[in-house]
Amino acid sequence: MFLCRLKCGLLTQDLAVRFNCHISTVSRKIITWSNFLYFVLGSFNIWPNKYNIEAKMPAVFRMLYPSTRVVIDCTEIKTERPSSLALGSKCYSSYKSSHTWKGLVGIAPHGALTFVSSLYTGSMSDVEITKLCGLIDLLESGDSIMADKGFVLNKVLDGTGITVNTPPFLMSHGQFSIQEVEETQTIAKLRIHIERHIRRVN
Structure with missing residues (x-):
């Protein structure tokens, strides 16, 4: 079963x-x-060392984002409404419009599952969970993370030597440049594998 x-x-x-x-x-x-x-x-310990990541890195990652160590995303699991009002407030996810538990999942560039966090209350942000779950402690200077726009990690990663690759944000000029559109599409194509992993679990 x-x-x-x-x-x-x-x-x-x-x-x-x-x-x-x-x-x-x-x-x-x-x-x-x-x-x-x-x-x-x-x-x-399912966290592979840098040598194993580089040895199995797909050609597209090696060409465009060679320092990528992990591709991350958060997933939410629906739960019953807690009897405690305080806990109910913390578990409520405005994104899902229901009470949830939220966790962070990470895969290597070649698709292997390498990180699963503990579960947190649904109201917590992606950035806060990334900060608390212990993922950053596993990374080394020179590594990079690939994520979607919800992971604004610049302040969290400041001084660590770790970078984050996310699709570009639409700034005040009001329209993406051709280069930004291409970058958004490229990252979306590479990130699709983490979403497929999460879909299997859910």
């Missing part, structure tokens, strides 16, 4: 029908195995 959930992303109601059991039984077993898997994976 748990492997079907991981491989195919089947919903609890679907699994309940397939395995001929109640939805609450499915939820309980999924949570139990998820906790076990999190414990097992948490005891292994």
Whole structure:
């Protein structure tokens, strides 16, 4: 049941029908195995060294963004509304318009999953989660992160020697230049793999 959930992303109601059991039984077993898997994976270091990243780096990254160590994005998991008003306020995500837990996921340029953060309340920003989750401590001077526009990390990375590659922002001139449009498209094509990873989990 748990492997079907991981491989195919089947919903609890679907699994309940397939395995001929109640939805609450499915939820309980999924949570139990998820906790076990999190414990097992948490005891292994999945963060590859720079040599392994460079050895397996795809040609397009090597040509355009050779210092990329990790491609990141945040994902949100919906949860029930907490009974505590204070916690409910912290868990409310304006982006999802519901109560969520939020985590950061990172992959290497060649697509391997290399980082999964703890879960944080849905109201926290992408920048705040990146700052707290421990990812920056794993990076080295000269590394770069690829992310979307929500990750404005310049202040967080100041003085670390680490840079961030994001699509350009539309400034006061009101229109992207041809070069900025091309850069936006290039980063979007390279970032699509992190979104596919997250879609599998969700």
